[in-house]
Amino acid sequence: MATIDPAPPAIEAAVPKPAETTPSTLPSATAPQTTTTATTQLPSTADPTPPASQSGANPKISTSGDTTDTRDANTPPFSPSSTTPVLEKEELDFSGNVDVNDDLPTETDLKRVGDLLLLDSQGVSRPFKELYTGAGVAPRQLIIFVRHFFCGNCQEYLRTLSSSISPESLLALKTPTFITVIGCGRPELIDMYVQTTSCPFPVYADPTHKLYDYLGMTRTLNLGKKPNYIHSNLFVTSVQSIVQSLKTGDKALKGGDFKQVGGEFLFENGKCMWVHRMRNTRDHAEIEDLRRVIGLDDAKPPMRKRWSHGIKEMKPGKPRSSSWGRARSKSKSKAGKEGGLGSTTPEEVAEAAEDEKALEEDRKLSGRPTV
Numbered sequence: 001m002a003t004i005d006p007a008p009p010a011i012e013a014a015v016p017k018p019a020e021t022t023p024s025t026l027p028s029a030t031a032p033q034t035t036t037t038a039t040t041q042l043p044s045t046a047d048p049t050p051p052a053s054q055s056g057a058n059p060k061i062s063t064s065g066d067t068t069d070t071r072d073a074n075t076p077p078f079s080p081s082s083t084t085p086v087l088e089k090e091e092l093d094f095s096g097n098v099d100v101n102d103d104l105p106t107e108t109d110l111k112r113v114g115d116l117l118l119l120d121s122q123g124v125s126r127p128f129k130e131l132y133t134g135a136g137v138a139p140r141q142l143i144i145f146v147r148h149f150f151c152g153n154c155q156e157y158l159r160t161l162s163s164s165i166s167p168e169s170l171l172a173l174k175t176p177t178f179i180t181v182i183g184c185g186r187p188e189l190i191d192m193y194v195q196t197t198s199c200p201f202p203v204y205a206d207p208t209h210k211l212y213d214y215l216g217m218t219r220t221l222n223l224g225k226k227p228n229y230i231h232s233n234l235f236v237t238s239v240q241s242i243v244q245s246l247k248t249g250d251k252a253l254k255g256g257d258f259k260q261v262g263g264e265f266l267f268e269n270g271k272c273m274w275v276h277r278m279r280n281t282r283d284h285a286e287i288e289d290l291r292r293v294i295g296l297d298d299a300k301p302p303m304r305k306r307w308s309h310g311i312k313e314m315k316p317g318k319p320r321s322s323s324w325g326r327a328r329s330k331s332k333s334k335a336g337k338e339g340g341l342g343s344t345t346p347e348e349v350a351e352a353a354e355d356e357k358a359l360e361e362d363r364k365l366s367g368r369p370t371v
Contacts, residue, residue, distance in 0.1 A: 099279075100216060100217075100218055100277045100278075100279060101216075101277070102275045102276055102277055103216070103275065104272050104273075104274075104275055105215055105216070105265075105272050105275070109214060109215065110129075110272065112214055113128055113129075113210070113211055113214045113215060114127065114128060114129035115127050115128070115129065116128045116206075116208075116210050116211055116214075118131075118182065118204040118205065118206055118211075119187040119204060119205045119206075119207070120187060120190065120202070120203075120204055120205075121187055121188075121190035121191050121194075121203070122187075123187050126204070128211060131143060131180050131204075131267075132267035132270060133267075133270045137178065138170075138171065138176040138177055138178040139175055139176060139177075139268060139269055140173075140175050140176065140177040140178075140266070140267065140268040140269075140294070141177070141178055141179075141180060141266070141267045141268075142177065142178070142179045142180070142264065142265075142266050142267075142290070142293075142294060143179075143180050143181075143182060143264070143265045143266075143267065144158075144161075144179065144180070144181050144182070144262070144264050144284075145182050145183075145184075145211070145212060145215075145217060145262030145263050145264070145265070146158070146181060146182070146183050146184075146262050147183070147184065147256065147258075147260055147261055147262060147281065148183065148184060148185050148255040148256030148257060148258055148260065149183050149185040149186075149189040149190075149192070149193045149255040149256055150185075150241050150244060150245045150252075150255040151241070151255075151281070152232075152237030152238065152240055152241040153230060153237065153281055153282045153284075154183075154262075154284070155193075155196055155197050155237075155241075156229060156230045156231065156232060156237065157229050157230075157284045158181065158197040158198075158199045159197055159198060160229040160230075160231065160287055160301045161179075161199075161229070161287055161290070161301075162197065162198050162199050162200055162201075163301050164287050164291065164299075164300075164301030165179070165287070165290070165291065165296070166200065167179075167200055167201065169296065170294070173294070173295050173296070174295065175268070175295065177294050177295070178201070179201040180201060180202050180203075180204065181199060181201055181202070181203045181204070182203070182204050182205070182206055182211065182262075183203065183204075183205055183206070183256060184205070184206055184207065184209050184212060184256035184257055184260045184262075185205055185207060185254055185255040185256030186205060186207055186251070186254035186255075186256075187204075187205040187207070188251055188254065189205075189248065189251055189254060189255060190203050190204075190205060192244075192248065196244065207256070209256075209257060209260060212260055212262065215263075215265070216277060217260070217261060217262055217263050217277055217278065218261065218277075219257065219259035219260050219261065220259060220261055220279075220280055220281065221258070221259055221281065222279075222280040222281065223280060223281055223282055224279065224280030224281065224282050224283050225282070226282065227282055227283070227284070227286060228286055228287075228288075228300075229284065229286060229287050229301070230282065261277075261278035261279075261280070261281060261283070262277075262278055262284075263275065263276050263277035263278050263284075264276045264284065264285050264290070266293060266294070274293055276289075287300075287301045288300060288301075
C-alpha cells in the first residue's frame, strides 16, 4: 500500500507542469496578434481601389508574361482568367455538324495545291493539277474526296455512284467528263478499296491530308441524317468495315484519319466551277444532284442489296422505294392494319428469301466493311 501512494503525487506533479507552460504560450499567441494587426492595416490602403470584379484583379493574378506576349494572337472575345481555357489550334476538332461553306477555291488556293503530290496504287506520284489540266484528260473533271479507306459510308457512296454513272456515259456528254476519287489513307489500300466498291474510276491517295486542309475540308465524327445513296443500315456497314480492316492485317491502321471528311469539286478547263463540302460523315452530294450538275438526267440510281450490295431487279409495275428500310417499315405497317394475312405478295416473299440467302452467304464470307 505504501508503494502505491507515491504514484499519485507524481501524476499530480506532472499535471501542473503543462498548466505552467500554457501561460507561457499565451504571450506567444499574443505576439502574432500584433503582427496580424499590422496586416489588417493593409486593406485600409487598398480601400481606394475599385472592386475586384471591376479592377480585373483575377486576370492580374492568373496571367503572366506569356499571356501578355500571346494576347494579340489568341485573345478571346472576353477577359481571360485562370478558369477560361484557350484551345490550341490542334485541339480545334469538331464533334458535331460542321459549319463549312461551298465557296469556290480562289486562284491562289489552286496554285497552292496544284503541285501537291498524289499517289496511285503503285506509289507513283502525280501532281494534283494534272488531274484536271494534264495532257489527255477530259476537259471537265469531277474530283471526289472520300474519307478513310475503311469508311463504309463512302464505300456505299461509290457503289451507288458506280451503279448510276458509267465512264462511257460521261465521255459521251457534250463536254466530255470524267471522275477521279481521292482518299486520305495509304496507297497500299487502293487496290482493296477499288475491289470492295467496284469503282471503275481511278483512285489516288493523299496521306498527308494537305489537299483536304487547303481546299477547306474539315474533320468531324457526326453521322448526320441518312442519305439516299446509302442502301444499307449502320450496323451492317459498321460490321463490314471492322471485318475488312482486320483482314488487311498490319494495314488496318493505314486507312487514314477517321475524323477527316471530304467533298466534291467540279473542274472545267482548269477552273473550279462547283463545290460541295461535307458537313458530316454521310454528307456526300446525292447522286441525283451529281447527275444534274454534270449534265445527265436526275434519274435515281438502282437499288442495291443490303449485304451483297448487288443491284436488285425491280419487278415490272412495282413501285420503287427510296430505301429498303422504308419499304420494310411500310410493309410491316400495312400487315398490321390488315391483320398480317393476305398482305404479302409472292414477289415480296421471293425478295425476302433472296435477302436471307444473301445474308447467309455474307456470314460465310465475313462481309464487306463500313464505318
